[in-house]
Amino acid sequence: MIQAHDSVIVHTLGRIVIPITQLFGFYVLVFGHYGPGGGFVGGVILAASMILAILVFGRHSPHSWLGAKVLNGDGLGLLIIAGLGGLCLIGGGEFLNYSHLQIPGLDDVSRHYLGIMMIQIGVAADVAVTGVSIAISLSDDENDEVSHG
Amino acid sequence: MTFELPLLIFLVMTAAGAILARDLISSVLILGTYSFTLALVWALLGAVDVAFVEAVVGAGLATVFFLLTLFTTSEKDTEIRRPPMPWIALVALPAVGLLLLYGAADLPAFGDPGSPASTHISPVFLENSVQQTGTPNVVTAILMDYRSLDTLIETIVIFTAGIACALILRKGDL
Numbered sequence: 001m002i003q004a005h006d007s008v009i010v011h012t013l014g015r016i017v018i019p020i021t022q023l024f025g026f027y028v029l030v031f032g033h034y035g036p037g038g039g040f041v042g043g044v045i046l047a048a049s050m051i052l053a054i055l056v057f058g059r060h061s062p063h064s065w066l067g068a069k070v071l072n073g074d075g076l077g078l079l080i081i082a083g084l085g086g087l088c089l090i091g092g093g094e095f096l097n098y099s100h101l102q103i104p105g106l107d108d109v110s111r112h113y114l115g116i117m118m119i120q121i122g123v124a125a126d127v128a129v130t131g132v133s134i135a136i137s138l139s140d141d142e143n144d145e146v147s148h149g
Numbered sequence: 150m151t152f153e154l155p156l157l158i159f160l161v162m163t164a165a166g167a168i169l170a171r172d173l174i175s176s177v178l179i180l181g182t183y184s185f186t187l188a189l190v191w192a193l194l195g196a197v198d199v200a201f202v203e204a205v206v207g208a209g210l211a212t213v214f215f216l217l218t219l220f221t222t223s224e225k226d227t228e229i230r231r232p233p234m235p236w237i238a239l240v241a242l243p244a245v246g247l248l249l250l251y252g253a254a255d256l257p258a259f260g261d262p263g264s265p266a267s268t269h270i271s272p273v274f275l276e277n278s279v280q281q282t283g284t285p286n287v288v289t290a291i292l293m294d295y296r297s298l299d300t301l302i303e304t305i306v307i308f309t310a311g312i313a314c315a316l317i318l319r320k321g322d323l
Contacts, residue, residue, distance in 0.1 A: 028201075032286065032289045032293075033283075033284045033285065033286055033289055034284075034285050034286055035286060036197040036198045036200075036201045036286070036288075037198070037201055038198070038286075038288075038289050038292070038293070039293070040202060041198075041201050041202055041205050044202075044205045044206055044209065044210055045205060045209075047210065048205070048209050048210060048213070051210075051213055074308075074311065074312075075308060077304060077308075078304055078305060078308050081297075081300070081301050081304055082301065085297075085301065095298070096297040096298055096301065098294065108281075109280070109281065109282065109283040110283065112281060112282040112283060112284075112294055113282060113283040113284065115293075115294065115297075116282060116284055116289065116290065116293040116294050119293045119297055119300060120289075120293055122304065123293075123300060123303075123304055126304045126307055126308055127304075127307055129311070130307050130308060130310065130311035131210055133311040133314065133315055134214060134310070134311055134314045135213065135214065135217060136319075137314040137315050137317075137318040137319050138214060138217040138218055138221060138314070138318060139217050139220070139221060140318060140319045140320060
């Protein structure tokens, strides 16, 4: 079980670094159309920030609530991508062919742009949740059951 | 070109150091250094997306996973004892290396516009991706649009890895 770190320096640095890391992760995720990065890298950075919060403050601290909550969304990213492909099927085209997303008021290029955005969010969600999940799995042992139920 | 040779020498040094280090924790940290150096090499070669992934995953997340594994496993296993190298490995490994170098001499030059990799389908993507998808970063356009089924399967692989880790490693409530 991951215990909270007892050093004031680590806590203070964690409070400063974790929000900046999360902001950078969202920036990389959204900026993937125009620069290096995208869903995979953004998701890994978000996962790293949540793992850092768990390592610094402990798993059950209010400071790391996001890392604990996000485990409930396992598979959500996969659902987003597969659902997007299903919407393209419903729209009358091939699986994941964004030209057939039936959204009124959007031309073909904008549909592709929106499809890329959605699939990047899906990949980021999946990677972030999996990273936190593996980190929690790796640090799990019997003491957890004794102390927390 | 001036930076490539020192970087490659440092890359080989860190790779050897990660294998030869006695302490497993220092070995993991040297492996992180190796990943950062490799990311610099990718960035110098122009593959910025690959460099980003290498720096974030190889040096960041993998190091954390290795360290968490080391902290969970028992302390006394952190010293490695390895048997001496058999003589056939001393002969076979340089021979295979020379064979690979001989084969690499026939590869097209770096950035050759006439090579098969840059004449087959790459020009189609490079010429049409901005008009078709509105995405200036052609790597993102290929990964998330033209090859989005591959991305779906990759996501399934990552999801499966997380589920398998949880099933094998977690002892308490999932």
